[in-house]
Amino acid sequence: MSYSIAEAxxxxxxxIDTLRYYERIKLLEPPxxxxxxxxxxxxEDLAWLSFLTKLRTTGMPIRRMREYATLRRxxxxxxxxxxxxxxxxxxxxxxxxxxxxxxxxxxxxxIDNYERxxxxxxxxxxxxA
Amino acid sequence: MSYSIAEAxxxxxxxIDTLRYYERIKLLEPPxxxxxxxxxxxxEDLAWLSFLTKLRTTGMPIRRMREYATLRRxxxxxxxxxxxxxxxxxxxxxxxxxxxxxxxxxxxxxIDNYERxxxxxxxxxxxxA
DNA sequence: AGTTGACCTGGAGTGCGCTCCAGGTCGTAC
DNA sequence: GTACGACCTGGAGCGCACTCCAGGTCAACT
Numbered sequence: 010m011s012y013s014i015a016e017a018x019x020x021x022x023x024x025i026d027t028l029r030y031y032e033r034i035k036l037l038e039p040p041x042x043x044x045x046x047x048x049x050x051x052x053e054d055l056a057w058l059s060f061l062t063k064l065r066t067t068g069m070p071i072r073r074m075r076e077y078a079t080l081r082r083x084x085x086x087x088x089x090x091x092x093x094x095x096x097x098x099x100x101x102x103x104x105x106x107x108x109x110x111x112x113x114x115x116x117x118x119x120i121d122n123y124e125r126x127x128x129x130x131x132x133x134x135x136x137x138a
Numbered sequence: 139m140s141y142s143i144a145e146a147x148x149x150x151x152x153x154i155d156t157l158r159y160y161e162r163i164k165l166l167e168p169p170x171x172x173x174x175x176x177x178x179x180x181x182e183d184l185a186w187l188s189f190l191t192k193l194r195t196t197g198m199p200i201r202r203m204r205e206y207a208t209l210r211r212x213x214x215x216x217x218x219x220x221x222x223x224x225x226x227x228x229x230x231x232x233x234x235x236x237x238x239x240x241x242x243x244x245x246x247x248x249i250d251n252y253e254r255x256x257x258x259x260x261x262x263x264x265x266x267a
Numbered sequence: 268a269g270t271t272g273a274c275c276t277g278g279a280g281t282g283c284g285c286t287c288c289a290g291g292t293c294g295t296a297c
Numbered sequence: 298g299t300a301c302g303a304c305c306t307g308g309a310g311c312g313c314a315c316t317c318c319a320g321g322t323c324a325a326c327t
Binding site: 142143144154158174175176177 | 273
């Protein structure tokens with residue numbers, strides 16, 4: 010079974026333009042083509058795309074995904090370096106989560122202040138609100 | 139007490155260029171000037187800058203921060219709308235945390251696979267690794 | 268009086284990650 | 298045989314958040 014670019018876009022959640030863009034910048038290996046020269050994505054292509062979109066969600070820059078993609082093409086021998094990239098990214102994600110959690114507290118605090126203002130309480134000392 | 143732009147940069151963690159940029163785009167009210175026309179940031183300016191950098195950490199786009207900054211200039215009457223912005227941002231941050239947490243799990247799973255490969259285990263079925 | 272260094276302005280340039288466009292080719296439906 | 302719609306290519310354009318630069322002013326130090 011293979012998929013047109015429109016289908017691949019639908020399934021991956023990426024736009025058609027983005028799929029072609031990812032191919033240009035070598036995030037994707039060029040998919041097969043049908044007799045008319047149109048792209049025909051395989052299940053495997055879609056699995057890779059799905060993984061890529063997950064990496065993107067982690068905030069990994071395209072440059073780094075490209076590195077990973079290149080290593081992947083080199084096969085098993087590159088497994089160690091691919092793992093290292095994922096481990097590094099896991100660290101970055103954990104840090105970002107911590108950062109967001111602490112900014113959540115700040116937001117809560119500020120929102121609280123606004124609620125007190127609504128209830129007619131005095132303004133907080135700091136004027137940065 | 140007031141601070142030179144270099145001091146303000148050091149204290150806020152922003153670059154001098156970014157401070158001038160934020161002023162240009164109206165995220166900051168123009169700070170006072172000394173007799174030579176150089177910017178002199180007040181404590182209050184720094185407090186606002188510190189809050190801005192926190193909003194930035196939450197991933198709030200500058201456009202939205204500008205909106206907040208504009209409302210702030212309107213004073214107490216705008217408190218409700220400012221609160222709404224913060225509440226919305228809190229929601230966005232919570233969502234982003236959830237997203238990152240689920241991608242952490244995916245990373246863990248992938249890293250696990252690589253560890254099994256290192257131990258000579260068979261490759262996972264899916265080829266997207 | 269001259270040099271230094273921090274600052275000033277207006278404007279151009281950068282890297283990222285897409286997104287859009289013009290002009291063209293195919294296969295299918297009428 | 299022609300109209301349509303999906304696809305193709307190469308390349309330009311865009312929004313974001315800075316970052317850098319040239320050319321100039323000013324106060325302080327030697």
